[in-house]
Amino acid sequence: MNQWLTLLQKETLEMWRNFKWIWVPITFILLGVKEPLTAYYMPQILDAVGGLPEGAVIQIPTPSAAEVLISGLGQYTTLGVLIIVLTTMGIIAAERKSGVAAMILVKPVSFQSFITAKWAGSALLMWVSFFIGYLATWYYTGLLFEWVPFDQFLQTFFFYGLWLTVILTITVFCSASLASPGMAGFISLAAAIVISLVSSTLSNWLEWSPAQLTTYGNEVLINQGISDQTLPAGILAVICIIILLSLSVFIFRKKELAA
Template sequence: MNQWSTLFQKELVEMWRNFKWIWVPITFILLGVSEPLSSYYLPQIIDSLGGLPEGTVIEIPPPTASEVLIQGLSQYTTIGVLIIVLSTMAIIAGERKSGVAAMILVKPVSYFSFITAKWAGGFILLWVSLLIGSIATWYYTGILFDWIPIDLFFQSYLLYGLWLTVVLTLTVFFSASLLTPGIAGFTSLAVVFVFTIVTGPLSNWLEWSPSQLTNYANEVLLSSAIPDDTLPASLLTLACIIILLWLSVFIFRKKELAS
């Protein structure tokens, strides 16, 4: 346990030195607040652009607070996924390529502790950044439109966090399996993209798919009720995270012993 704690603290310090504790939360805040601000000031933005015939009147129905919050949180499933992959793709592959991993593993350090400590560091960074960004989105939505009940907000936050944790774990898996961080990042994005595209048209058959969690989070905000398939999808998501972590340790150990 002391070994794991030391590796975990090292990872947190390393992320601070790389300014991840600064730029990742700030990016999540900017992503989140952009939607309520742009939705609120959209009529003024259109008027400032000009170019419309004199007397033209464009009436845009104001969106509901739930719709604005959903649009704000949806930023994390697009650009947010890219941020997660870019900040995580070198977490193991980069240290393998630079030789730092070999120096650490020369000591009596278990592969399990090495991988899981790095994953835990990324996990903390992800959930803290998502919380800060989501709260900023919820706050601006409440100020400019209407207040969403705090319990509904946290339910949606947990579901979004679970899906993004899958993205994080998948990136850790490819970072442990591949030597080049760029290839690990590209492969992670490709798998997430294909998985999301396939799940969309087949949503009626893939109701327990981890990528459905964001849709269930949106339904929570719109209907104030948790969909029936949320629990099975969440349990399957947790199982996927555990399996991917186990495979990360297994493949990384195999590759290191072979080299």
């Protein structure tokens, strides 16, 4: 356990040195405040841009607080996913390529501790950044529109965070399996897009898909209730995370021992 905590401390310190603990939360905050501010000031923005016929009246229906929050959460499942993949795709592949991984594994460090500590460090960064960013979305939505109950905020935060963790774990798996960080990032993004598209298209057959957690999170805001399919989808997401981490350790061990 002490070995694992030491490796986790190394990961968090490395992210401080790379300024990830600064620019990733700031980026998530910017994503978070953009949607409520844009929704509130849209008539003024359109009026300032101009180009409308003389005498035209801009009438934009005021969105509900739930709609603004859902729109803001959409930023995290698009640009947020891209940020997560970009910050994680080289977490193992880059260290293997540079020889750092070999130097660490020469010591009495288990492959399992090496992989899981890296995953935990990235997951901690993701959860903290997402919480700060989504909290900014919730705060500005309440300030400009109306306040959404904080328990609904926490529920949607957890559902979306669990899906983002699945994507992060897919990226860690690709980084452990491939030598190129760029290829790992590309395949991770492609996998996230395919899973999301298939789950949304075949939603009636794939109700337990981890990608459906975002839909169930939206239902919490719209219907103020949790779907019956949320728990199975959450359990399947945790199972996928465990399986992907186990495969990451297995494949990385095989590659390192073969080398």
